[in-house]
Amino acid sequence: MNFTSFHFFFFFLITITVGHFLRKKTRPLRIFLLLSSLYFYGVFEPLYLVLVFVSTAYDYIAALGIEARREFERTGQHPGRGIMSSLSGGMWLAVSMTLNLALLAFFKYTNFGIEIVNDTLPTGDTIFAFPALDILLPVGISFYTFQSMSYTIDVYRGQLEARRSVVDFALYVTFFPQLVAGPIVRATTFFKQMDDPLPVTYDDIVVGVTRIVSGFFRKLVLADNLSPLVNGVFSGQADLNPLDIWIGSLAFGWQIYFDFAGYTDIARGVARLFGYEFEINFLYPFSAGNITDHWSRWHISLTTWLRDYLYIPLGGSRVGPFRLYANIFVVWFATGIWHGASYHFVAWGVWQFVMVVVHRLFSMTKLREILNTRYKISWGIAARVILFFFLNFGFIWFRAPDMALATQMQGRLFGIENLNDIVHGFAAVTMIKDMPASLYADYIWFLVFLWAYELYFNHRKLDYFWKPENRGKLVFLLTAMVVLVLVLATPDTPNFLYFQF
Template sequence: MIFNSIDFLIFLPIVFILYWQLKNNINLQNLFIVVVSYIFYGWWDYRFLFLISFTSLCSFYSGIMIDYYQSDKSKKRLIAICNILINIGILAVFKYYNFFIQSLSYILLQFGIHLDFITINIILPVGISFYTFQALSYTIDVYRGDIKASHNIISFFAYISFFPQLVAGPIERSTNLLPQFSSIRTFKYETAIDGLRQMLWGFFKKIVVADNCAAGVNHVFAEIDSLDSISLFYGALMFSMQIYGDFSGYSDIAIGTSKIFGIKLMRNFNYPYFSRDIAEFWRKWHISLTTWFRDYLYIPMGGSRYGKLKSIKNTLIIFLTSGLWHGANWTFLLWGAYHALLFIPLLITNKNRKHLAGIAEHSILPSFKELIQMTTTFILVLMGWIIFRAENIGIAIKYYNRMFTNFELTLPEYGKTALIWIIIMLVAEWLQRDKQHTLQIENSIQNKYIRHFIYYAIISIIIIFQGETAQFIFFQF
């Protein structure tokens, strides 16, 4: 089931009404969440319900065993490692097996060694990287002692399978989400209304911005050989906005939906295209994943505690791992390496934490310096998205080659409507950059009639100007 579907528009109000009828019984409420989450996930392919159930069971019982052997460090460590290997093993088989086998076969062939490896025709379970990382964070948190192991299997299954963020995040920490399934949740009107506003903006970004960009992007990447540099640059711009509208839109819908159920999820995007350097971009883009790698990989490897060389090595590993997390393709590894090469100079010069504070909230326009910094950072990110979107490295190289050699001053005929919605989105988000989400406007617009006009206008735009329905990009990860 996808958010931008009639099925979900029917599913959500029914679930909402029944959920709050059970508000006096937290166990029934949690059980209800598990049931509807499994219905939501099984809507794609019910066979993969076994996989998420197995992941949940392994993590649940390993947590109890780790807790039981707290005084025996060797047993505790062994249990944690076994569960981590099980989870990573499942992910590796379903997502990476064919990629590694084919890559190894190709490398051996270059040395004249021909071996017939067996590949497997596997359907990639939707969202497997997201819920696997969420399960891994729980095991690691229990092992570290950051959280006590859950002994309530229902609340734990709810933590792993909570449907708003099940298939594309945010990737939650057990320390934040799991305790919320162990405490009474009360309906708060203001929070629910705020959640609906955030959902509305998420639908606008996905249905109007991302889906309208998608047609132009697909056209450009299918016709690279016949397009000029301006058209190719425009196509890269369209994809930059498509992936942002698609993924941040999903996150807004997920976070907003969670609010109406009394659950608070972590923020996943903080207006990343207003970043002044690559380091700031990565503090604002897919926050739940970047902080996951920081907390569970970068810091345990030593982080930046042992000198610049060690920091550079750890940073490179993080970016390559992040690239591979996105998919089993050399393009994703190259994309990760590209961002590492952009980030490492900032690390060497101690400028990677230069822009911790946001651009002054009271300024209507950025300063000239900030405008140059934001434009430069955006163009660098845009160039990286070409690698991310290309089917293989050869296509990415061809795209760059034609983009920088085939200069013609012709304006593309596609995507002009999408450009209007992109501008509206960026202007609105710039003006609201100090808020958690763009439609958090009750303080900045006091007149409720103006606010309601804005809400109804957005609803009308979504209905009238929706693009061709497309699945969320990050479902494939």
């Protein structure tokens, strides 16, 4: 079920109304939210529910097994059924991780594996290739798999007690606001709020509604209106000039940011109205001055997940230089492959690794110290512009449908034959099919506006408007956003981009 559909609008009204009347009835409320979440996910495809049931079942059992084994090692007695404590905690964790990753690998990476095998087969007069399988990628599988895995790992580490109630654990995995595109919520955070629910106050409603309206504004006005430009540039035309490609990649950077951040805003707003506060997932990443700072602000729930469950267990930064950079490479390779099973997503992940390494090496030089002290303001501006362009160069890999088109477009960026290419570009003479030059010029100004919007809200965040003395400004802001959504929302709203991951 898409947040931008009328179906969700009516579903949300019914769910929030019934949830309000069940607020003081803990068990019925949790069962109702679980059933509502399963309905929400089943609307995409009823068969998806089988995968959620399977994933929930083996992580629920594995966590109980880990705790049973720990109890046996402490007391020497088998608690309950002996089979639960007969396996070591490490074995239970291994079973959980294997099943989770096997399920994810089958649905997401089988055809990529077939593609790799076909690419390595020798070619000749008779070319044999394994056919791709007709596998439908379940919506949100990467998100809820990582979320469920973190629960089992935390139980194994002793940071969390295994949940006895299958309803509670299933609700944690499937809670509909964040089920299909995050944020990836930690079990410690979720269960703490579940066990000690706070009353939904007027301030909670203000915060929740503000986030929801802001999310729809980011998605329907800022992100979706960039779709024609982005789709035109990445359609595979052979006659685009370098500036067209740069503008298209910059537009996609803003599009995917506002699309994903918009989803997160809506998810966090809806959750807040049910009494749950999820961690922020985006913190104005295009205001960052370096790549490390950028990734501390972008998709925070994923980057912290990879830090806590992959980077640190590998040794983190407490190792020698070779292993350090090997650890960083593994993390960024995993980030790329998490986003998509194809060569161009791997290339995008490796590009992030290259930028991180270059930044680390640059941070050790005397030049960085000079720039940050003598030319602090000018270097701060220049660093952000440079980073933005390097990020968007990488976004070409992220958005292109395949590796061939991505490398072709990137090569064309630097294939300027004469000064006229640049002059024509700045005169807004575009080669993008079916796009008049006047509309192209409007897009360029729109991109400038988006950066101004980002910088303003990085300086003055939404919580400024939640203060009682600023409620008048908040009403004006929300009214303006709603009007702009009604006026500028595109007729055919595309799905959220991160649904494909």
